[in-house]
Amino acid sequence: MLNKIFGRFSKDLGIDLGTKNTLVYTPDKGIVINEPSVVAINTRTDEILAVGNNAKQMLGKTPSHIQAIKPMIDGVISDFEVTEKMLKYFIDKAHAESFTLIPRPRVIIGIPLDITEVEKKAVEDATRSAGARQVFLIEEPMAAAIGSRLPVGDPTATMIVDIGGGTSEIAVISLGGVVTYKTLRIAGNELDRNIVQYVRDEFNMVIGEQMAEEIKLKIGSAGPLKEGMEMEIRGRDLLNGLPRAITINDSQVREAIGRTVAIVIDHIKNTLETTPPELVADIYHKGIVLTGGGALLRGLDREMAQATKIPVRVADDPLTCVVRGAGILLNDPELLKKVLSPSTSSN
Numbered sequence: 001m002l003n004k005i006f007g008r009f010s011k012d013l014g015i016d017l018g019t020k021n022t023l024v025y026t027p028d029k030g031i032v033i034n035e036p037s038v039v040a041i042n043t044r045t046d047e048i049l050a051v052g053n054n055a056k057q058m059l060g061k062t063p064s065h066i067q068a069i070k071p072m073i074d075g076v077i078s079d080f081e082v083t084e085k086m087l088k089y090f091i092d093k094a095h096a097e098s099f100t101l102i103p104r105p106r107v108i109i110g111i112p113l114d115i116t117e118v119e120k121k122a123v124e125d126a127t128r129s130a131g132a133r134q135v136f137l138i139e140e141p142m143a144a145a146i147g148s149r150l151p152v153g154d155p156t157a158t159m160i161v162d163i164g165g166g167t168s169e170i171a172v173i174s175l176g177g178v179v180t181y182k183t184l185r186i187a188g189n190e191l192d193r194n195i196v197q198y199v200r201d202e203f204n205m206v207i208g209e210q211m212a213e214e215i216k217l218k219i220g221s222a223g224p225l226k227e228g229m230e231m232e233i234r235g236r237d238l239l240n241g242l243p244r245a246i247t248i249n250d251s252q253v254r255e256a257i258g259r260t261v262a263i264v265i266d267h268i269k270n271t272l273e274t275t276p277p278e279l280v281a282d283i284y285h286k287g288i289v290l291t292g293g294g295a296l297l298r299g300l301d302r303e304m305a306q307a308t309k310i311p312v313r314v315a316d317d318p319l320t321c322v323v324r325g326a327g328i329l330l331n332d333p334e335l336l337k338k339v340l341s342p343s344t345s346s347n
């Protein structure tokens with residue numbers, strides 16, 4: 001009864017709790033939160049100092065009593081308490097944005113395909129203690145497919161590849177369910193680490209992961225570019241410890257990240273090999289759709305298409321597909337029923 005009363009006033013939310021970014025969607029306003037999954041905490045008092053964009057600015061620059069924590073690792077919760085606080089902050093902020101009086105929303109939230117029951121329960125519990133009245137779990141590739149407007153309920157197979165910060169998920173979807181899939185714990189963050197390692201090995205220079213990400217965004221690519229690109233980067237000399245600047249070009253960055261890109265492409269091929277032939281025929285016809293921030297790596301679609309001999313396209317606004325999919329499901333209870341991932345407990 002109480003729930004019913006609250007339900008009438010509360011605003012429901014779709015959430016993409018990502019390793020790198022957290023997004024929140026409300027039916028009225030669309031995406032109201034899109035911020036990095038980072039929390040800054042005063043370790044002396046346990047007080048939260050900043051969340052999201054403000055906390056990200058503190059990464060790597062905090063004095064010893066302040067810690068900037070990324071509570072998600074490889075798509076799953078690694079620090080429960082901090083995740084719960086971060087979600088609460090974002091949910092409250094989403095409600096403040098849409099002037100809701102009683103913020104006890106139903107929440108549809110994405111989870112990776114291969115998580116354990118314990119990891120799944122952690123997402124449910126954190127979302128509920130952050131203020132949700134009811135929690136619906138949805139597999140991220142399914143949400144990404146719905147957000148990309150793919151006909152997931154049809155008896156035609158589609159392949160979706162979501163490359164985020166911590167996970168790459170490859171899934172074949174047909175008739176509202178995932179038929180075959182593969183979740184890799186390597187994605188955008190791994191490319192950044194590859195670049196850190198390369199610069200260390202080739203130039204004897206130490207750079208941070210944020211600088212590495214900047215390099216990837218500015219001049220990173222999966223295949224040769226029409227016009228070469230280069231950029232000046234700064235770091236610390238490994239031998240004398242002093243600041244130093246060097247110039248790095250696109251082919252060096254390609255060399256740094258090439259192995260990881262090849263692993264992702266190999267897994268796509270493996271997934272195709274274990275997919276029933278009728279469905280593979282559909283995928284050949286319809287192509288592969290890329291989502292997640294990793295989809296934006298220059299030339300990745302072309303490299304994948306060449307390796308698989310299947311057309312590949314990047315979804316519109318790939319960074320927001322999962323949360324937009326969750327948002328579509330808020331307004332489509334019939335489809336939600338079809339694609340819901342079983343909950344670990346009764347809601």
Ligand SMILES: Nc1ncnc2c1ncn2[C@@H]1O[C@H](COP(=O)(O)OP(=O)(O)OP(=O)(O)O)[C@@H](O)[C@H]1O
Pocket residue numbers: 017018019020021022074075163164165166167168187188189213216217220291292293294295296297298318319
């Ligand atoms: N233009 C770009 N080129 C290459 N990589 C990019 C680009 N834009 C964003 N990325 C990468 O995309 C990743 C973030 O993507 P996304 O927000 O989809 O991840 P996430 O959902 O937080 O993570 P996960 O799904 O693994 O939990 C980061 O590694 C980021 O560097």
Ligand SMILES: [Mg+2]
Pocket residue numbers: 016018019140164165292322
């Ligand atoms: Mg994601």
